[in-house]
Amino acid sequence: MARGTVRPLVVENTAAIRGDTVARPVATWLPATITAAVPLTERSRSLRLVVPGWRGNVPGQHVDIRLTAPDGYQAVRSYSLATSGPGEHIELAIDRLPDGEVSPYLVDVAEVGDKVEVRGPLGGWFVWRPGDPRPVQMIAGGSGVVPFVAMIRAREAAPAGNPFRLLYSVRSPAAAMYRDYLEHSPVGTTVNWIYTRNPPPGSSRPAGRLTSIDLDSHVIPVEQDPLTFVCGSTGFAERVSQMLIERGHPASMIRIERYGDSR
Amino acid sequence: MSGHLDGNSLAGPLSGTFRFDPTVAVGLCDTCGDARPLAASPVYGSAMGQIVRCARCDSVLLTHVQTPAGTYLSTQGLTWLRFASEADPRVTS
């Protein structure tokens, strides 16, 4: 890993790891091995990892990934899980930020067989629990689609259930992570696309940021009491959640996950 | 360092300090009386730790700093923090 100017987000500390690891297994760093790396777009790829001791997760949760350089320098970043359920295999999907410290390493450098450390599963708020009867609306910007892939996969595996809708905002068709999967109509989910820069030829909507008109055309209306999830860069998440509130969606029915932003 | 995140990002960093899932814990702002899960509150990170602010009035609710000497947790802006009572906060599938 290249040594960057960015310091690690978490400073490891004895007080934090001295706790009862049986009661708090989530705080433990588990060694993991990369078992597969599959390009998703020109700047992103999925990584599959085997994590001995992993205890499974629900759709929407994330992990922290810790990388350690030969000189001992460490960096920690959060990544959503694209998979859910039991077993010791997990899938992540990482989008490369050109000036980033960790994401270029995970997208371009790390190889099958390499080891990283994983802490998780994390977060019990931004989750969908199979069996929840409410209709589900997901709104993703860019790599914010990753936790929704876990939810859509879990919805597909459920025998029957509530309607799922995904509204996915991306620069162009080629920039869409998991495009093949999402274009082949996963069972139970309707997918609508918003292209912000280069729409496919023949599309009626001009290129541009997601607007309130797009929400009116594609989002499950408030009268149906949907649970609405929003995930993407902080700017995207703030804008979309603001528009939802203006359209009468109660804040208690909106779950947001912010990935960060340049400032 | 990225711009602000939200309390979903606290789940890992606070997992060694809290015995509960911080994302679903509800905090009451001592300044304005707003109550919401930490997951829905803005979080500012630095190399040392995290600062959680009130989504409504921007007051500092909670500061979590890890140093070689130990972990500092300040709940200066919270009237209370409500979390699930069971000892094991794990989300099970």
Ligand SMILES: Cc1cc2nc3c(=O)[nH]c(=O)nc-3n(C[C@H](O)[C@H](O)[C@H](O)COP(=O)(O)OP(=O)(O)OC[C@H]3O[C@@H](n4cnc5c(N)ncnc54)[C@H](O)[C@@H]3O)c2cc1C
């Ligand atoms: C809960 C959670 C889940 C996440 N899940 C995923 C995921 O599934 N896939 C994924 O690719 N990323 C995800 N992220 C973002 C990820 O944690 C990193 O922030 C991202 O990979 C950038 O790290 P870096 O080290 O490459 O960049 P850094 O070196 O940290 O930052 C480089 C530059 O990019 C800016 N920046 C940082 N983050 C973003 C962002 N998200 N958008 C735009 N600019 C940014 C910074 O301000 C800085 O200018 C998630 C974040 C959180 C909090």
Ligand SMILES: [Zn+2]
């Ligand atoms: Zn307040």
